[in-house]
Amino acid sequence: MRLLIADDDKTSRTMLEAISRVWGFEPILAEDGEIAQEILKQDNPPRLVLLDWEMPKLDGIALCKWVRETQSRNPAYIILLTGRHETRDIVTGLNAGANDFVTKPFDNAELQARLRVGRRMLELQTEVLEIHGQLQFQASHDPLTGLLNRGAVLENLEKELARSQRDKSTLGIALCDIDHFKGINDNHGHLVGDDVLRELSRRVVGTLRPYDHIGRYGGEEFLVVVNEQDHWGPEPFERIRTVVSDSPFQLDGLSLPLSVSIGVTRFSGTANAWDLNELLNTADMALYDAKKNGRNQVVLAA
């Protein structure tokens, strides 16, 4: 683990560098508080910090406070190093944001033990952050297809509606439903049905641009939101339709010809307000027309 050592005293710095290397750390040296601050501002900075209190330009206390104000997500673990040992000094250091305190002249075994505690805390912190990230992903994504789930794609739709109103741009909101999906589950089993959902998601995502949105809206139904800067038309949705129907799905030794029906509604950013349920109902009615008219087609709501 990298260890930032900030100390203006050259002898002390050299000694800390040598000993921390023996203890298995990768020391990074700073001879004053400003240099230490520059190092901490870099991308992926060292997280374990040994900080001298008295330093020119920016002292250890000021640097502690700066770290606590600027690093919130994956904060550094700071051990303050000082000749001061009055209780009120220790309180000042801890209040400024130091995690721990070692008084000079320090005992080697004690410093090593405190650095180990710091390393352990940082490893735990990293683990917690990873789990947090995984939970966030799970809370917003459909586990089968990896697409956004219903809640998350509706949240994105609301953001896009607000943005299109701001930009006076147009939004295409589409509900896509796989035709005769129940028959696939009935004839080939649910595992093949799951494969169909995954393969279809992969194909459809390939037709979208990075700033379009897609989510799994229901069982075999998907919500697609397309931002139309230039003109409004069925093209993006025709691309989805054809990428599904152009070639049969090759799954598990089967060759399955598939199609989707798509109902689209348009939202103009010049509108004063919107009603989310009404927009979704309009797209749903267009989808109903697409099914009724023979499936494998895109219907734009009037």
Ligand SMILES: [Mg+2]
């Ligand atoms: Mg000093």
